[in-house]
Amino acid sequence: MTLALLMISALLGQTPPSSTPPVAQPASQTSPSATTEVPVLDAKLGGDCSADFTVRDASGAPVYNALVHVRVRYGPAAVKRMDLEIGTDSQGKARIVGLPPRARPLVYDITKGTLKGTAGQDLRQTCRGEFTVTLK
Numbered sequence: 001m002t003l004a005l006l007m008i009s010a011l012l013g014q015t016p017p018s019s020t021p022p023v024a025q026p027a028s029q030t031s032p033s034a035t036t037e038v039p040v041l042d043a044k045l046g047g048d049c050s051a052d053f054t055v056r057d058a059s060g061a062p063v064y065n066a067l068v069h070v071r072v073r074y075g076p077a078a079v080k081r082m083d084l085e086i087g088t089d090s091q092g093k094a095r096i097v098g099l100p101p102r103a104r105p106l107v108y109d110i111t112k113g114t115l116k117g118t119a120g121q122d123l124r125q126t127c128r129g130e131f132t133v134t135l136k
Contacts, residue, residue: 038093038094045103046098048098062088070084074104
């Protein structure tokens with residue numbers, strides 16, 4: 001019977017079935033967290049200023065779903081106001097873009113449960129801010 005299978009396989013141009021079980025191939029070297037994108041909130045307030053956040057706990061581990069909140073006061077005499085909120089990803093990262101270049105200095109409040117942290121940004125001096133915040 002085995003000889004018949006070999007002859008038929010040779011005639012059809014196929015390789016004969018092997019008696020050894022298939023071997024699992026190793027998984028891809030890229031982890032799912034390495035391919036995730038940082039959450040981005042576009043404020044659409046007529047500017048190209050931004051703020052990038054990395055949020056960590058007291059031990060230095062990234063904090064997932066920490067809430068970053070800021071109230072932007074802009075326009076003539078800072079009459080216009082907008083509250084913005086975004087959560088961090090599994091790497092503790094978040095980004096806010098589209099901030100106006102002329103606004104009152106911003107104070108970002110970052111919270112996760114009872115843990116809190118803050119960061120400040122004056123858009124007139126630092127249009128593209130990068131902040132590493134440790135929650136305490």
